[in-house]
């Protein structure tokens with residue numbers, strides 16, 4: 001009797017309106033951002049694809065930047081990001097290792113942790129101004145004074161732009177390093193120490209090999225962040241227009257990037273085309289084309305990161321059933 | 322670095338001396354604690370413990386949960402050093418050498434005093450790399466020599482026949498009992514004199530446990546073993562001496578036979594017969 005009653009109440013069709021409404025709302029809020037991204041992508045793809053050609057990718061801008069290509073921008077973005085990661089990676093990994101493996105839980109360390117987390121929330125334009133004040137005016141000018149190089153380091157250039165970007169992405173690398181290290185079981189560290197390994201040997205041989213997937217993912221995510229940033233490089237090294245590549249021949253023979261030169265960059269180029277060109281409407285195809293290249297570059301980075309993560313997880317699984 | 326080597330060689334030299342002593346006196350004391358007390362912050366975990374472990378014997382540490390067995394064990398290879406707020410007083414002597422003396426390097430000490438943990442903890446590396454880990458730390462690179470050490474260690478740990486065809490496979494694919502024997506092999510590869518075991522069978526089934534116990538019996542010929550266990554039968558089966566701890570105090574220590582047949586302390590008797598703990 002009882003069960004029959006329960007069964008009846010189960011099959012009874014009673015619509016709970018507030019429940020349905022709330023479910024619908026949350027679904028709506030999930031779909032809206034997704035659709036927005038899709039729409040933006042479609043817009044960029046449709047408008048940008050016609051602008052893409054071999055010339056566009058391989059030539060420099062000409063005719064007051066109304067025609068030609070964006071090769072110097074690609075070149076500049078790629079190399080400034082490369083220099084950025086070379087600077088940020090050792091520092092970020094080092095800081096992450098210190099915070100997890102050595103620092104413990106003292107009050108100073110807690111302040112450092114909070115600072116790192118807050119750093120991630122600082123607007124990027126602030127980093128740009130910091131770059132001017134610290135790297136160019138303080139560090140650069142000081143080097144010039146000491147080395148008597150006139151005005152060589154104390155002005156905007158690729159090196160300082162990369163350094164500013166490095167500070168910007170530092171929290172990403174530190175936090176992802178911390179997470180990756182924390183994921184390594186304490187028992188593995190104990191086993192290593194008990195076998196007569198020093199702390200550093202333990203980190204090197206047991207902890208880092210397990211953490212490298214997470215650290216690499218963080219590195220690539222920070223590269224993809226660095227690729228897209230405009231504000232930090234605005235005053236620290238990005239050029240409106242540069243007729244030559246920021247390259248030099250080392251000892252007159254070995255071609256290399258010249259970090260003491262200014263550079264053109266994709267993100268800044270879009271900004272310039274949209275706000276400061278002679279005719280912003282006529283350059284619209286260039287803007288869309290540049291945006292498409294920039295987005296493609298960012299996506300490439302993110303997919304590489306995902307690929308790495310999958311690769312390392314597989315490798316980890318192979319050794320940890 | 323030179324200081325470390327000096328400290329290590331001191332231990333080795335001492336061990337040479339004791340080898341000769343052993344010939345004359347087969348039950349010479351290898352490990353001795355003198356008024357050993359340990360505080361975690363203000364919490365007293367070990368209270369003036371005096372214990373002697375004879376060479377090439379098995380000492381079992383028993384007692385109810387939280388009585389300080391693990392704490393005592395981990396002072397012997399200084400694995401407690403890193404715990405913040407810990408205070409260790411008294412002496413721990415190995416071959417008569419105070420291991421807490423300023424010139425003793427804890428890293429080198431741990432090559433003489435190996436440890437096997439409660440939960441088997443192989444590295445997510447191949448079986449070979451797990452066993453070769455310690456020797457490689459000591460700078461051994463020669464593949465041939467490493468292979469020899471790996472084979473000898475795995476054989477001693479009664480695991481060689483089960484894994485010899487898959488040395489390059491992950492250690493994580495082994496069963497729990499095999500993993501624990503691998504951890505023992507990994508410990509043996511460093512060639513320690515003393516092996517500390519903290520409830521090495523508590524995560525294993527009865528068959529795997531029996532294998533480890535058999536192994537302990539074999540290892541006793543070459544090593545001095547100190548084992549923490551909650552299993553009274555196990556203590557009775559594998560150990561020569563037994564120490565009973567209660568609330569940080571060493572209540573009674575004697576030959577296992579005597580502890581189990583005729584304990585002189587009432588608390589010991591109550592614990593062994595299962596009336597508390």
Ligand SMILES: Nc1ncnc2c1ncn2[C@@H]1O[C@H](COP(=O)(O)OP(=O)(O)OP(=O)(O)O)[C@@H](O)[C@H]1O
Nearest residue numbers: 361364366384385386387388389390391392393404
């Ligand atoms: N890292 C630590 N920090 C603070 N107190 C600790 C720490 N480790 C152990 N203690 C305390 O020291 C006392 C002894 O602990 P210990 O781990 O040595 O006991 P045990 O005999 O091994 O117990 P069990 O049988 O449960 O493993 C306990 O009161 C415990 O709470």
Ligand SMILES: [Mg+2]
Nearest residue numbers: 390391392519
């Ligand atoms: Mg314990």
